[in-house]
Amino acid sequence: MLCNKVQKILTLYDLSKLSLEDRNTLWNHIKNCHECALVDSKMKNYHTFLQRVKSMEPVLKNPEMLTESITRSIQTIDNTVKHEFRFRTGIFIRQLAAAIALLIISIAYYQQKIYISRSVIALNDKYQYNSQQSRQTESFNECLVYSVKQVKYLLKTDDKFAKSILDITAHYSEWELKKMATQICLQGHTEFEQADENVKKEFLLKQIKANLN
Amino acid sequence: MTLTASKIPQPDSQLIERCKQGDSNAFGAIIKSTQIFAFRLAFKILLNEDDAKDAVQDSYIKIWRNIGNYQPKYLFTTWAHKIIVNTCLDRLKCLQRKKKITDQFVLPVDNTETNLINRDLADLIKQISRDLPEKQRIVFILKDMQDFSIEEISECMNISKGLVKSNLYYARKSIREKIMTIENRRDSNVVQ
């Protein structure tokens, strides 16, 4: 066995756990090697010394005070956490209220949308019915002028509406406008005139789409 | 006598369960039964009573906060020791930074019997481990003063078992050379 290995075993391992064979090899080496014998002796001293140091355990004065102090700190932390929880709950409730308000507004908005869409359908049905019955207008030209004016007015006053129309057709010509107005005119304009502004817009969009198709 | 994590009496599993539910009284009972072992461990690393108490307090706060993550497949004390050792190491780093400032002040000397025992022990550990690098010193304290297993030290310090062994080897090698001198000095002090 090499001195290095012997000294490592002497320093690091519990010799009582070595096999009998290994222990005999170790002792034979130590007997004949002054350097390793010295390490063995120093390690024995080390362990004796260590036993003495380990018999001196540090003393904890007033252990109940330490327990008390730790428990108090934990309670303080818990209270802070509870406070934070309450604070966060407050924020959560406010966020919830805002979300509910937003939901109500959205529902109202979509209800309005549904109402418009239903009115457009009703108007459409009525126009189709009227067109099947008879021409409602006395003068075709008079009607045409009125309808073109009506569409132009809507295009001018409502950018969003104009954009919607432009999105449908990039080349929105006078001819198409007239064609569309004629469509409205042919079907009679009394109901159209009386309809809600939003219904008018929706209806016109629908007519344009139908004409393009 | 020093008790390693596996030999320290383990808190009752029902008590731990109650702590997980937020029962601070149950945690108080755990503190009562384990704080002395925590204090001894912290003292041997920090070598000062007040620092050790502070570290113990910080450690129990961390244990309380993280008790929900504790898995019963491990020994409670092994898990707790890892927290205590790491809290002490953090505190040690902090103290080393502050050392230059505190060295300028002379602290009042407490000569009560308890304090003398603690001071004597702290002096002795300081003398034997004075020149050791930090890792070697901690490995020596955990293995030879606290009887931790190599696996426990590796777990606590987040280093490999091989590294634990090599640090222990160099620590013991260095300390065994100092023992004779320390023993002689102590004997001459006793004679005087």
Ligand SMILES: [Zn+2]
């Ligand atoms: Zn040899």
